[in-house]
Amino acid sequence: MTELDAYAPFVGQATIDELRVLGKRMRGRSIQHINSTAVGGGVAEILSRLVPLTRELGIDVHWDVIKGGEDFFALTKRLHNGLHGGPTTITPEDHEIFKETTEENLRTLQLGRDVVFIHDPQPVALIQAVPNRSRAVWRCHIDVSQPAPEAWNFIRPWVVQYPAMVVSEPDFARDVDIEQFLVAPSIDPLSDKNKELEPDFVHDVTVKHGLDPSRPIVTQVSRFDRLKDPLGVIEAYAQARRYNDCQLLLVGGGASDDPEGHQVLQECRERAAGDPDVHVIELPPDAHLEINALQRASTVIIQKSLREGFGLTVTEALWKAKPVIATATGGIPLQITHKYSGILTHSIDGTAYWMKQLLNAPDYARWLGQNGREHVRHNFLLIRQLRDYLILAISLDHRGETLIRFD
Amino acid sequence: MSPFEFRTRLTVTKLTRRIATTVGQLVQHLREVSASVVFHHTHHYLVQHQELSPEPPNDFAHWVTTALQEDELGERLASVDTVRFASLAALKARLVEILEAHVTADRNPRVVPDGEEFHFKDAVSVVLPTDHVARTVAEFRTALARVSTASIAYHLFESRLRLGAEDNDLSNWLEREADLPAVARAIRALDPYTYTLEGLRQVLLGLVPQR
Numbered sequence: 001m002t003e004l005d006a007y008a009p010f011v012g013q014a015t016i017d018e019l020r021v022l023g024k025r026m027r028g029r030s031i032q033h034i035n036s037t038a039v040g041g042g043v044a045e046i047l048s049r050l051v052p053l054t055r056e057l058g059i060d061v062h063w064d065v066i067k068g069g070e071d072f073f074a075l076t077k078r079l080h081n082g083l084h085g086g087p088t089t090i091t092p093e094d095h096e097i098f099k100e101t102t103e104e105n106l107r108t109l110q111l112g113r114d115v116v117f118i119h120d121p122q123p124v125a126l127i128q129a130v131p132n133r134s135r136a137v138w139r140c141h142i143d144v145s146q147p148a149p150e151a152w153n154f155i156r157p158w159v160v161q162y163p164a165m166v167v168s169e170p171d172f173a174r175d176v177d178i179e180q181f182l183v184a185p186s187i188d189p190l191s192d193k194n195k196e197l198e199p200d201f202v203h204d205v206t207v208k209h210g211l212d213p214s215r216p217i218v219t220q221v222s223r224f225d226r227l228k229d230p231l232g233v234i235e236a237y238a239q240a241r242r243y244n245d246c247q248l249l250l251v252g253g254g255a256s257d258d259p260e261g262h263q264v265l266q267e268c269r270e271r272a273a274g275d276p277d278v279h280v281i282e283l284p285p286d287a288h289l290e291i292n293a294l295q296r297a298s299t300v301i302i303q304k305s306l307r308e309g310f311g312l313t314v315t316e317a318l319w320k321a322k323p324v325i326a327t328a329t330g331g332i333p334l335q336i337t338h339k340y341s342g343i344l345t346h347s348i349d350g351t352a353y354w355m356k357q358l359l360n361a362p363d364y365a366r367w368l369g370q371n372g373r374e375h376v377r378h379n380f381l382l383i384r385q386l387r388d389y390l391i392l393a394i395s396l397d398h399r400g401e402t403l404i405r406f407d
Numbered sequence: 408m409s410p411f412e413f414r415t416r417l418t419v420t421k422l423t424r425r426i427a428t429t430v431g432q433l434v435q436h437l438r439e440v441s442a443s444v445v446f447h448h449t450h451h452y453l454v455q456h457q458e459l460s461p462e463p464p465n466d467f468a469h470w471v472t473t474a475l476q477e478d479e480l481g482e483r484l485a486s487v488d489t490v491r492f493a494s495l496a497a498l499k500a501r502l503v504e505i506l507e508a509h510v511t512a513d514r515n516p517r518v519v520p521d522g523e524e525f526h527f528k529d530a531v532s533v534v535l536p537t538d539h540v541a542r543t544v545a546e547f548r549t550a551l552a553r554v555s556t557a558s559i560a561y562h563l564f565e566s567r568l569r570l571g572a573e574d575n576d577l578s579n580w581l582e583r584e585a586d587l588p589a590v591a592r593a594i595r596a597l598d599p600y601t602y603t604l605e606g607l608r609q610v611l612l613g614l615v616p617q618r
Contacts (some may be wrong), residue, residue, distance in 0.1 A: 014555035018415055021537055170526035173422045182420040184472040293439065329522065338473075378454075391419040395531045402421075406535040 082151025
């Protein structure tokens, strides 16, 4: 079985066949992806799967990673936070560091491919040396809906040199005179995070973390971050717990190297103290199988974010056919149709109310979960993202056209 | 018999940066946008929300109902009989007419909460042949069972806008090439907007004979 065919059980053979038909239109052409890291982070994770699948379509695909020193990545981390809206200061030295690192990378990178996708702000300035700029795309994976002006103005001169940019949500469109496409993120159903697991493994992981598999489990998977409102989740659980027997699981990573995350984790543990049914668990960032198992063991999944990007943890939960209660923020409403494929809430009280409802109505909860899984199947799996990139690559030769016909 | 070549239409969404927060702004933008934007907002649900049965209405109806809580207007927009319109221009004119009537009568226009604005989107579509070509009714039926739902949508929805509201590619071929006028008529009589695409496939397979 080819790698592409392995996705047929999830998306249907017709979708795979259609992708091959589309791929034929790009055969003999080359595509290049450039980002800033080969491992770790969502972009690298997606590219590590997209690149071999693209190659299987007969397309000459390349993935290059830029290099940079600590000062460069410290700057781009600040830039990243600034683009997300956080306060940012950019100094003249920062401009020099960015310029020098870009030039160093331009000396080693080959940029002559037919279509070039440049991912996120770190390599954005490479556009200045792309020979065929009409076929370059800036793929912005981050929330740039309300960027700090310093951060946006830093990258804007390069962004406007691209003919097209891609964002993950409509809100992320920017006031620049280039074409802007919408490509939602996706999950890989074959990855450790999402693949099917043996029930025994799920049971063992659940027990290992002190949970009782025979009683309902309400779970939020997320970093220990105030924007994920874990304390609000504990409060909602406390309200529901008065009427419903259940356990609460807050599980995530990222606290050990993040001072604020560590503080949030501590606050959660303090708030949970005295209630043996509240489990606050920090796992390493590569504990994908365990997170997968804990999601599958859950009765209801919560994502009570105060602000959210796309919310891939919601996608993952929906894919596992779990009833999800999530805040109507960021990309979550794109994934959940309220009371049809999940529940959208706006408050702690609302979250508690729906927690009780779903715990008391397991048939309805199951129906929500099944609808959510189908929505993810059609819209948020990796194959759809690959298809979007190919259509976009083809459209670069047909600028201004909305209907491209092939015979 | 000329063969039937199954084609498909695949799209990627393009942002127009036109945003509405009120019904007034919605109609103002709708008057100005291209036909492909109207097509996107009245048809993308069919492909993107295949699990919803019956299909939700067009995006305008959905937004007006869920974001603005204008239930009566939402119902009017949802009940627009898309299948009757021979062109996107005619469909757009009807939607504009309904929205304008509301704006004229509405003394307290509502403004949508932050984050729930209506984003006008366009679609860049690639139409291309699939590997499925039918030379007989049996092959046609076999292919119908195997092609993607995007292909079914292309031959039923998009073709109506090319051939006129009363026709579609499938009926056209079944009548002219396969001499099955009754089957062609039965397919023409369907309101395809009230089925999921998979549901529609099953209905079509039930209509096309196994020969």
